[in-house]
Amino acid sequence: MTLWLWLLLSCVLAYAWKLLGYLVPAAWLKNPRISRVAGVMTIGLLASLTVVNAVASGQALVLDARLGALAAAALALLLRAPFLVVVLAGAGAAAGLRLLGWG
Amino acid sequence: MRTALTPAVRIGLSISVATGLYGISFGALSVASGLDFWQTMALSLLLFSGGSQFAFIGVVAGGGSGLAAMGAATLLGMRNGIYGMQLNALLQPKGWRRFAAAQVTIDESTATSTGQTDPAEQRRGFWTAGVGVFVLWNIFTAVGALAGSALGDPKQWGLDGAAVAAFLGLLWPRLKGREPVAIAVVCALATVLAVPLVPAGVPILVAALVAAVFGWFSSGPRDEGLEPDVDPYPGREHGRGHGAGAAAGEGA
Numbered sequence: 167m168t169l170w171l172w173l174l175l176s177c178v179l180a181y182a183w184k185l186l187g188y189l190v191p192a193a194w195l196k197n198p199r200i201s202r203v204a205g206v207m208t209i210g211l212l213a214s215l216t217v218v219n220a221v222a223s224g225q226a227l228v229l230d231a232r233l234g235a236l237a238a239a240a241l242a243l244l245l246r247a248p249f250l251v252v253v254l255a256g257a258g259a260a261a262g263l264r265l266l267g268w269g
Numbered sequence: 270m271r272t273a274l275t276p277a278v279r280i281g282l283s284i285s286v287a288t289g290l291y292g293i294s295f296g297a298l299s300v301a302s303g304l305d306f307w308q309t310m311a312l313s314l315l316l317f318s319g320g321s322q323f324a325f326i327g328v329v330a331g332g333g334s335g336l337a338a339m340g341a342a343t344l345l346g347m348r349n350g351i352y353g354m355q356l357n358a359l360l361q362p363k364g365w366r367r368f369a370a371a372q373v374t375i376d377e378s379t380a381t382s383t384g385q386t387d388p389a390e391q392r393r394g395f396w397t398a399g400v401g402v403f404v405l406w407n408i409f410t411a412v413g414a415l416a417g418s419a420l421g422d423p424k425q426w427g428l429d430g431a432a433v434a435a436f437l438g439l440l441w442p443r444l445k446g447r448e449p450v451a452i453a454v455v456c457a458l459a460t461v462l463a464v465p466l467v468p469a470g471v472p473i474l475v476a477a478l479v480a481a482v483f484g485w486f487s488s489g490p491r492d493e494g495l496e497p498d499v500d501p502y503p504g505r506e507h508g509r510g511h512g513a514g515a516a517a518g519e520g521a
Binding site for chain 1: 274280287290291293294304307311312315316317318320321323324325327328329331332334335336338339341342343344345346348349350351352353354355357358362367368371372374379407424425426427428429430431432433434435436437438439440441443446449452453454455456457459460461464465466467468469472473474475476477479480481483484487488489491492494495498499517
């Protein structure tokens, strides 16, 4: 049940960010630092989430079928595949490698 | 409005379909990560920001706490505040429209709007993409969640691999140039180093801190990392008008 609490709080905070943008003085937009932090943090967070989902298992680092998913997704992205195809490539690679008995 | 399908509306509709469809992957991955159907729908209806939604379930799937999941989702949502500032300067919505506009302020609606030059088209592009993505994203989240619950063992279907691919797919369009790649590599390394040392979920916040400090003390393009997941104007280099020029005062 506490997951519901964090989830709903996340929703409130997400809306707060969005609304804040409409309420702050226009002059704030001229401060390049704010958008730099937001943009750089977006890159950092997504890179981190990619890695955590690829190699972390709790507090351990594990090399398993998910690495194959990472490689397959990168290949699909290099070939300019649309998002959904990239996701399917990742799923297919992980499922395939497990069928072959790895990870 | 008898103009029906203006260019901004057409682009808004096609971006709605492209983005809405990948709500399927969010729905399926969300139930695979342990959330139930209504928790999944609450994220799509109320939080409504793809990256933050994936972040929330990504932390939960990795065994992180609800607090860490909220932290990652919230930090990733900061960029929507920047979009809000740009759109407020551009569209100047009044009254209840401002509150509705806030909810559909996401990568795609912002990119569709700022990619147009005519104010009326900017407005049409924003609302078409915003409302269109909202409706389709929620429908396809439900489809994905129902399909995901029917699948059984998520690992057998490689859904953990699908999550990895989804995050790389969200990161990819933001890696234009050497600096964003360097930021991504440094944050990835910080994450790997932090994983054995701190509780699950926290390494993501460590990486966010590293990125925030770097962003604060470095100078560089202010729109770095603020590219949409699905680019409405794929032909153009830096497809976004970005802050409507007037507000940002930015050249090419």
